[in-house]
Amino acid sequence: MKRITILIADDEAEIAQLIALHLQKEGYHCLLAANGPEALRIVQTHAVDLAVLDIMMPGMDGYEVTRLIREEHRMPIIFVSAKTTDLDKITGLVRGADDYVTKPFNPMELVARVNAQLRRYIQLNQPAAEMKPVLEIRELMIDPDRRTVSLYGKEIELTPKEFDILYLLARYPKKVFSTENIFQQVWGEAYFERGNTVMVHIRTLRKKLGEDVNKTKLIKTVWGVGYTFNA
Incomplete structure (x- = not known):
């Protein structure tokens, strides 16, 4: 079975490590990045199945990283951010994220959201048994x-x-x-x-x-x- 790889990009090392700890308990392989350019390099050099991105990162923010990822990849992206207003959430979703979690967050809720996104992503990428009508x-x-x-x-x-x-x-x-x-x-x-x-x-x-x-x-x-x- 293919090992699922998750990118975690956050300039707060403690948060990135906490997320990785809980996702590794679920059997996922985690790659950590401390800034935007590093996150983008990981996506370009590894087969990433899902990305958990902070928005406010040095070098390149999460919005720009998402824009560049979306040029070539369709993997789920979850924003984890201290920006908590409805406008912040709307902006994140419009910019290409599939889900938005605000800090502080419950790690188990984030794990549940990751699992749900991956289930749908894997299902949608399975060969279709038959064509669905338009x-x-x-x-x-x-x-x-x-x-x-x-x-x-x-x-x-x-x-x-x-x-x-x-x-x-x-x-x-x-x-x-x-x-x-x-x-x-x-x-x-x-x-x-x-x-x-x-x-x-x-x-x-x-x-x-x-x-x-x-x-x-x-x-x-x-x-x-x-x-x-x-x-």
């Missing part, structure tokens, strides 16, 4: 095999989690999904009540779909219940 809903086209989305003929760049949420809602346009249900199906893990991860992803997804300027709402909020696809 969803065409009005001007929106979703190709689950190529994992592409286009609106009015223009392709929209979505993060893996944004795509999964949109595809889930679009497949069942008459069903209302609770925040907890979306989290469990997309992230593949138990719902953390204190988090607003789903809400942040929905917000950025709506923005990319142009719902801030377009009166046609593709993702409808059912107040007190959750979200549904407006077909």
Whole structure:
């Protein structure tokens, strides 16, 4: 079985070592970097399956490291940062991260998030048994095999989690999904009540779909219940 390698990039050595300690207990091989350029060199020279990145690092911040990684790689990226506002989280997810954990954090929660990201990443990279049908809903086209989305003929760049949420809602346009249900199906893990991860992803997804300027709402909020696809 292939050994899974995880990059941990944080200029605070104690935090990087704490994360590595808990992930190594899960059987993962960990590579540590103390700054942005070192993190990028590791990705370029090793087969990294997942990256845990601090945002505020010397030499090159986590945003820039993520941008450069995304030019060639699709592995999951989790930001672990002391930047805790909703705007910080939205920025991190828009910049290409798949998840965002704020400091201070529970190491076991981070391990659970790493496990969930890896499960989905490995599953999505398995050879497909059969082609999935392309969803065409009005001007929106979703190709689950190529994992592409286009609106009015223009392709929209979505993060893996944004795509999964949109595809889930679009497949069942008459069903209302609770925040907890979306989290469990997309992230593949138990719902953390204190988090607003789903809400942040929905917000950025709506923005990319142009719902801030377009009166046609593709993702409808059912107040007190959750979200549904407006077909």
